[in-house]
Structure formats: C-alpha cells, structure tokens
Amino acid sequence: xxxxxxxxxxxxxxxxxxxxxxxxxxxxxxxxxxxxxxxxxxxxxxxxxxxxxxxxxxxxxxxxxxxxxxxxxxxxxxxxxxxxxxxxxxxxxxxxxxxxxxxxxxxxxxxxxxxxxxxxxxxxxxxxxxxxxxxxxxxxxxxxxxxxxxxxxxxxxxxxxxxxxxxxxxxxxxxxxxxxxxxxxxxxxxxxxxxxxxxxxxxxxxxxxxxxxxxxxxxxxxxxxxxxxxxxxxxxxxxxxxxxxxxxxxxxxxxxxxxxxxxxxxxxxxxxxxxxxxxxxxxxxxxxxxxxxxxxxxxxxxxxxxxxxxxxxxxxxxxxxxxxxxxxxxxxxxxxxxxxxxxxxxxxxxxxxxxxxxxxxxxxxxxxxxxxxxxxxxxxxxxxxxxxxxxxxxxxxxxxxxxxxxxxxxxxxxxxxxxxxxxxxxxxxxxxxxxxxxxxxxxxxxxxxxxxxxxxxxxxxxxxxxxxxxxxxxxxxxxxxxxxxxxxxxxxxxxxxxxxxxxxxxxxxxxxxxxxxxxxxxxxxxxxxxxxxxxxxxxxxxxxxxxxxxxxxxxxxxxxxxxxxxxxxxxxxxxxxxxxxxxxxxxxxxxxxxxxxxxxxxxxxxxxxxxxxxxxxxxxxxxxxxxxxxxxxxxxxxxxxxxxxxxxxxxxxxxxxxxxxxxxxxxxxxxxxxxxxxxxxxxxxxxxxxxxxxxxxxxxxxxxxxxxxxxxxxxxxxxxxxxxxxxxxxxxxxxxxxxxxxxxxxxxxxxxxxxxxxxxxxxxxxxxxxxxx
Numbered sequence: 001x002x003x004x005x006x007x008x009x010x011x012x013x014x015x016x017x018x019x020x021x022x023x024x025x026x027x028x029x030x031x032x033x034x035x036x037x038x039x040x041x042x043x044x045x046x047x048x049x050x051x052x053x054x055x056x057x058x059x060x061x062x063x064x065x066x067x068x069x070x071x072x073x074x075x076x077x078x079x080x081x082x083x084x085x086x087x088x089x090x091x092x093x094x095x096x097x098x099x100x101x102x103x104x105x106x107x108x109x110x111x112x113x114x115x116x117x118x119x120x121x122x123x124x125x126x127x128x129x130x131x132x133x134x135x136x137x138x139x140x141x142x143x144x145x146x147x148x149x150x151x152x153x154x155x156x157x158x159x160x161x162x163x164x165x166x167x168x169x170x171x172x173x174x175x176x177x178x179x180x181x182x183x184x185x186x187x188x189x190x191x192x193x194x195x196x197x198x199x200x201x202x203x204x205x206x207x208x209x210x211x212x213x214x215x216x217x218x219x220x221x222x223x224x225x226x227x228x229x230x231x232x233x234x235x236x237x238x239x240x241x242x243x244x245x246x247x248x249x250x251x252x253x254x255x256x257x258x259x260x261x262x263x264x265x266x267x268x269x270x271x272x273x274x275x276x277x278x279x280x281x282x283x284x285x286x287x288x289x290x291x292x293x294x295x296x297x298x299x300x301x302x303x304x305x306x307x308x309x310x311x312x313x314x315x316x317x318x319x320x321x322x323x324x325x326x327x328x329x330x331x332x333x334x335x336x337x338x339x340x341x342x343x344x345x346x347x348x349x350x351x352x353x354x355x356x357x358x359x360x361x362x363x364x365x366x367x368x369x370x371x372x373x374x375x376x377x378x379x380x381x382x383x384x385x386x387x388x389x390x391x392x393x394x395x396x397x398x399x400x401x402x403x404x405x406x407x408x409x410x411x412x413x414x415x416x417x418x419x420x421x422x423x424x425x426x427x428x429x430x431x432x433x434x435x436x437x438x439x440x441x442x443x444x445x446x447x448x449x450x451x452x453x454x455x456x457x458x459x460x461x462x463x464x465x466x467x468x469x470x471x472x473x474x475x476x477x478x479x480x481x482x483x484x485x486x487x488x489x490x491x492x493x494x495x496x497x498x499x500x501x502x503x504x505x506x507x508x509x510x511x512x513x514x515x516x517x518x519x520x521x522x523x524x525x526x527x528x529x530x531x532x533x534x535x536x537x538x539x540x541x542x543x544x545x546x547x548x549x550x551x552x553x554x555x556x557x558x559x560x561x562x563x564x565x566x567x568x569x570x571x572x573x574x575x576x577x578x579x580x581x582x583x584x585x586x587x588x589x590x591x592x593x594x595x596x597x598x599x600x601x602x603x604x605x606x607x608x609x610x611x612x613x614x615x616x617x618x619x620x621x622x623x624x625x626x627x628x629x630x631x632x633x634x635x636x637x638x639x640x641x642x643x644x645x646x647x648x649x650x651x652x653x654x655x656x657x658x659x660x661x662x663x664x665x666x667x668x669x670x671x672x673x674x675x676x677x678x679x680x681x682x683x684x685x686x687x688x689x690x691x692x693x694x695x696x697x698x699x700x701x702x703x704x705x706x707x708x709x710x711x712x713x714x715x716x717x718x719x720x721x722x723x724x725x726x727x728x729x730x731x732x733x734x735x736x737x738x739x740x741x742x743x744x745x746x747x748x749x750x751x752x753x754x755x756x757x758x759x760x761x762x763x764x765x766x767x768x769x770x771x772x773x
Contacts, residue, residue: 196351458486
C-alpha cells in the first residue's frame with residue numbers, strides 16, 4: 001500500500017503506518033484489548049517517525065523566547081545583533097533540513113519536488129543570513145544593497161515560488177498545468193502591481209527612503225505576499241479531507257510573518273536605518289518556528305496525502321473561490337488604478353501596463369478553462385465507452401489509450417511508450433501494411449487482439465490519419481469494437497437458420513394437409529352461409545308479413561271499436577231508463593273500449609315508426625298548451641289534486657310534433673297513475689342547453705338500477721306478475737323513446753332520484769317564445 005512515504009530500508013511488508021514491518025500482521029479482531037494494542041502500535045509508530053525532527057520547533061521556540069527577553073532587557077549590543085543573525089540563520093537552516101528530510105521519504109514525485117524546492121529556498125535564505133552575519137561581525141555593518149545577500153534571497157524566493165507551482169494540489173489532466181501556470185502568473189502579477197501602487201510607488205515618489213535599499217527590502221515583502229496568495233490558492237484546491245491543509249496553513253502563516261518582518265525592516269530603513277538585534281529577527285525566527293511546525297505536521301500526517309490522487313475537482317465553496325480568485329485580484333488591480341486616477345488625476349503607467357498584462361492573461365485563462373472543459377467532456381466520453389480507442393504513431397507505437405484497451409492488453413499503470421501495435425494485433429495482413437494504408441487514406445477491417453493470457457478477441461478496427469500542421473499523417477486515431485458477441489450471435493443464427501429450414505419443410509407438409517382440410521371446411525361453410533342467407537330472407541319476409549298483419553288487424557279493430565264506443569255513448573247519454581247495474585256495465589264497457597282503442601293506436605304508431613311511414617310535423621309548440629290537452633284526456637277522478645304542474649314563466653317554445661308529444665306525455669302520466677295510484681305526480685320544465693328539459697316525478701315503488709335501460713324495450717315489464725293488477729303490455733315507454741328520438745330529443749331515467757320514479761325528457765327549443773299559461 002502506497003501511503004505517500006518510503007518505508008525504512010530492509011522492509012519486506014510495508015504497512016500504512018511505517019515501521020513494525022517485520023512484526024506479525026495485526027488482524028482486525030473485534031475486542032477491546034486488540035483495539036487497544038492496535039492504537040498503541042499506531043502511536044508508537046507516530047512517535048518513531050517524528051522523533052528525529054520533533055525537537056526542532058522546541059529548540060527554535062526556546063531561542064525566540066530567549067532573544068525577545070534579551071531585546072526587552074537592555075540596549076542594543078553587538079552580541080545581541082550577532083545572536084539575532086545567528087538565530088535567524090540557524091532556524092532557517094533547520095527548517096530547510098526538515099523539509100529536505102521529508103522530501104527524501106516522500107514517494108509522490110511532485111510533492112517530493114515541492115519539499116526539495118522549499119528546502120533549497122530555506123537553505124539559500126540561511127546562506128544569505130550567514131553571509132550577512134559574517135559581514136556584520138567583520139565590518140560592523142550590513143552589506144550594501146544590492147549584494148550577494150540580496151541575490152541569494154531572491155534565489156530562495158524563486159525556489160519557494162517553484163515549490164508552490166509544482167505542488168500537486170489539482171488532479172493531473174490536459175490543460176490543467178497551463179491553467180495553473182496562468183493562475184500563478186495572474187496572482188503574482190496582481191500582488192506585485194498592488195504592492196507597487198500601494199506603498200512602493202508612494203515611498204519612492206515622496207523620497208521617504210533611499211530608493212535602492214528600500215526597493216530590495218520591499219521586494220522581499222512583496223514576494224512574501226505573493227507566496228501567501230499562492231499558498232491560499234493551494235489550500236482552496238485541496239479537498240477538505242486532506243491532512244496537508246493544516247501544514248499548508250502553517251506555511252502560509254510563516255510567509256505572513258516573513259512579510260511583516262520585511263515590512264518592519266523597510267520601515268526601520270526609512271527612519272534611521274536598520275541594525276541587527278531588533279524585533280525583526282524575532283519575527284523572522286517566529287516564521288521559521290511556524291515552518292518547523294509545518295514540517296512536523298507533514299511528518300505526522302505522512303500517510304494521508306491524497307491530493308494528487310483526486311480524480312475530479314470537488315464542487316465546493318473553496319473550489320469556487322479558487323476559480324474566482326484570479327478574477328477578483330484582477331478586478332482589485334483595475335479598480336485601484338481607476339480609483340487612483342480619479343483621485344490623483346493621472347494614471348500610473350507601470351500599474352496600467354501591469355493591469356493590461358493581467359487582463360490579457362485572465363482572458364487567456366478563461367479560454368484555457370473552456371478548452372479544459374471541452375477536453376474533459378471528450379476524455380470522459382472516450383474513457384467511459386466500452387469500445388476500444390487509442391492514438392498511435394505512424395510507426396505503430398501507442399501514444400494514448402482508453403481503459404478498454406488497457407484492460408485487453410493488461411496495461412493499467414505501465415507507460416505506453418514501449419508498446420507497439422503489433423504486440424497485440426493479429427491479422428491476415430501485416431501490421432506494416434495496415435499502418436501504411438491507414439496513413440494514406442485510412443483503414444477499416446476485422447482483426448484480432450491478443451490478450452495478456454493469450455486469448456484472441458475478434459475486433460472491428462478503424463484507423464484514420466491525424467494530419468499535423470504540415471498536412472502529414474503524424475498520428476493515427478483508432479476505434480475498435482469487440483465482435484465476440486457478434487460472432488457468437490452469428491454462430492447461433494446459423495444454427496437457428498438450419499433449424500428453421502428443417503421446420504420449414506415440416507411446416508410445408510403440415511400446410512398442405514391444412515389446405516385440404518380448409519378447402520373441405522370452406523365448402524361446408526359456404527353451404528351453411530347459403531342456407532343462412534335463405535333463412536334470413538325468409539325471416540325478413542315473415543317479419544314484414546307480421547308487421548303488415550299486425551297493422552291490418554289493428555286497423556280492422558279500429559272501426560268496430562269506434563262503433564262500439566259510439567253505441568255505448570248513445571246508450572249512456574240518451575237512455576234514462578237504464579238501471580244502475582246496466583249503467584255500470586256500460587261505463588265499464590266504455591272504459592275498456594277506450595283502453596283497447598289506445599292500445600290499437602299504440603300498435604299502429606309503433607308499426608308506422610318501424611316501417612318509416614310515420615310522418616312527423618315538427619313545429620314550434622307551447623309546452624303548457626300541450627300538457628293541458630293531455631290532462632283533459634284523463635278523468636278528473638283519476639288525476640284531480642294528485643297532479644302538480646310547475647312551469648316557469650317565459651318558457652321557450654319547443655320544436656316537436658304535437659301528436660307525438662301528446663302521445664309521449666299521455667303514456668308517461670298514464671304509467672305514473674298506474675304504478676303510483678295514491679302518491680303525487682309532479683311535472684316540471686325549465687330551459688336547459690338550448691332546449692327544454694322536462695321531469696316527471698311520482699311516489700311509486702321506483703325503477704331498480706338494473707331495469708333502467710330495459711324498460712325501453714318492447715313488451716318488457718318490471719314484474720310480469722303485476723299484469724293482473726296493473727294493465728299494460730310494455731309498449732308505452734318504447735313508443736315514447738322512439739317518438740323523442742325522432743323529434744331530436746331524448747328520454748331517460750334519473751338515477752339520482754331516491755323516492756319513486758323520475759323520467760327526464762329533453763327537446764330542442766324553437767326560435768320564438770310565448771308567455772306561460
């Protein structure tokens with residue numbers, strides 16, 4: 001397991017904690033004693049790792065306390081100056097050696113370079129301090145600026161700058177290094193521009209100090225602030241779970257202290273000149289102390305550097321801040337220049353040039369970010385596909401390969417520089433011929449890829465040339481699709497085709513037998529159809545004869561019934577000598593004659609409707625007038641106070657045939673009188689939906705739900721057992737439904753009514769409107 005650090009020499013089984021490699025492996029056994037022993041071992045390992053440098057912060061801290069006490073205890077002296085210079089030199093050398101020791105134990109290449117650059121920078125600073133101290137001891141003054149001391153310090157800053165540039169804070173990918181470089185340049189130039197605008201330019205213009213020494217001392221403070229901003233950027237890029245954040249924050253705090261010390265040193269220079277032995281050395285030693293603490297922190301958290309292994313950037317607030325940090329710094333520089341121009345009345349040319357340069361770099365950075373996003377999309381598309389994709393040179397050496405190809409050739413971590421296309425490609429054509437054709441016009445065909453275990457995989461390979469700036473095929477782009485499943489399906493299909501051919505022969509034989517059976521059955525069906533057609537024709541003839549017979553009989557019954565009714569009326573009206581018994585008999589005969597006449601009329605109307613010979617005369621009618629005429633057909637004794645008529649004023653006229661509507665209303669009221677002999681009967685009407693809706697209520701037994709559709713069938717009655725008590729033949733409602741539909745309306749049973757029966761009728765309204773009666 002690679003934990004980010006090298007194991008001690010001679011280790012055979014490195015573990016995540018380092019050390020104890022020769023001891024038996026400690027299994028994960030659940031139990032308090034086992035867990036306690038494991039924790040004890042981990043703590044022992046940590047103490048073993050840091051014991052070589054853990055004394056460094058303590059030693060530096062002790063020196064700082066001693067020096068600060070000396071500063072506040074008395075007047076400046078040569079001994080205190082030498083002690084201060086020596087303390088700064090030794091503390092910086094110790095910090096540099098600590099980072100050099102850490103770099104030797106790191107196994108991550110970029111991080112190892114970072115610690116080595118830091119170590120080199122601190123050692124260069126220590127060398128500069130050593131030369132300055134020797135110069136002070138010999139000549140009782142510091143070297144004249146600029147000197148070798150200043151150049152060594154600048155070299156140390158460049159080394160520290162390189163350390164932060166190469167630190168693996170972001171995942172390695174195409175264009176990322178370019179973006180990182182642009183970010184570093186923008187941030188560095190922005191800090192440099194702000195430093196110039198804020199304090200360098202005013203101090204030089206106002207001649208508050210000697211320009212050359214002040215410039216060199218201020219330059220160190222500027223570089224310190226640049227390093228602080230770069231450390232802040234790295235912290236923003238690191239994932240929140242990274243243990244390096246604490247150490248990086250310590251490094252940033254150390255550079256802040258260095259900047260404060262350098263600024264304080266510049267301030268002293270503007271006053272009476274700076275001499276060693278002041279608080280400046282204490283601040284510098286405190287910065288070296290913080291750097292030593294950072295080194296110890298890195299050593300303790302040695303097994304957890306996962307910064308370089310992050311596969312995708314974390315979408316967090318810190319990443320967004322890192323994305324906007326260069327933009328913010330650019331806006332601050334441009335804004336400060338505009339503010340200074342508005343305040344002073346003139347533009348600082350150096351600051352303006354820096355702002356233009358930073359703006360150009362920012363535009364380039366945004367373009368790189370866009371290109372990086374596009375490349376990330378294409379890379380994700382290629383890397384997630386199951387098909388093989390790779391780039392090779394014209395001679396066949398691989399340059400790039402997606403995981404699908406690496407899986408086939410079993411090359412996940414090894415570089416591709418030494419892998420040739422012929423190492424895993426097998427074809428009837430030679431690899432050289434394929435590459436030559438592909439370099440000219442491209443090549444497509446079927447080949448075989450040989451895996452690491454010797455298995456051959458059929459592949460559909462396509463090679464296309466990639467032209468360079470000289471229009472020459474420098475590289476070849478290849479896509480390949482695994483044909484294993486296709487070949488398997490082809491073999492299965494061949495077997496299936498053979499089975500289909502055998503089944504087809506058998507099916508053809510069965511089909512011939514079936515055709516014979518179908519032909520025989522068809523003849524039987526044709527004979528049956530002909531016989532059914534003949535029977536249907538005879539049934540239609542019989543139905544016509546039935547209708548004609550019923551109409552004829554009904555017509556022939558009408559005349560005798562009329563004569564009987566007239567004779568009975570004459571006997572009842574003109575003969576006063578009849579006894580009560582005879583009179584009652586004649587009245588009964590008259591009533592039965594009326595009932596029979598109505599029955600005959602109903603049969604004749606139904607016959608005419610079915611034959612299509614019933615002529616309707618649709619005209620505007622007043623519903624109150626029609627209902628009044630219907631009421632007159634019922635004896636006062638039967639209807640009387642039981643019938644209620646509710647018709648609003650201004651009811652529109654309806655379009656209907658008067659005779660048909662009269663027959664409909666008569667049959668409906670007659671049914672209510674028969675089935676509700678004691679309850680009330682209510683007839684209402686209202687305008688609705690471009691027509692008139694009529695409702696007839698009674699208080700009878702009602703109509704069951706399953707009978708509400710069947711009551712409109714001919715000769716259907718709710719209960720055939722009541723035929724002796726309630727006369728009727730089941731023709732009134734069918735006749736009413738046919739009349740309503742013929743007049744453009746409808747009739748139905750209201751299912752909501754809970755007491756008695758409720759029939760709802762609707763007819764379209766006429767254009768004219770008469771007042772209600």
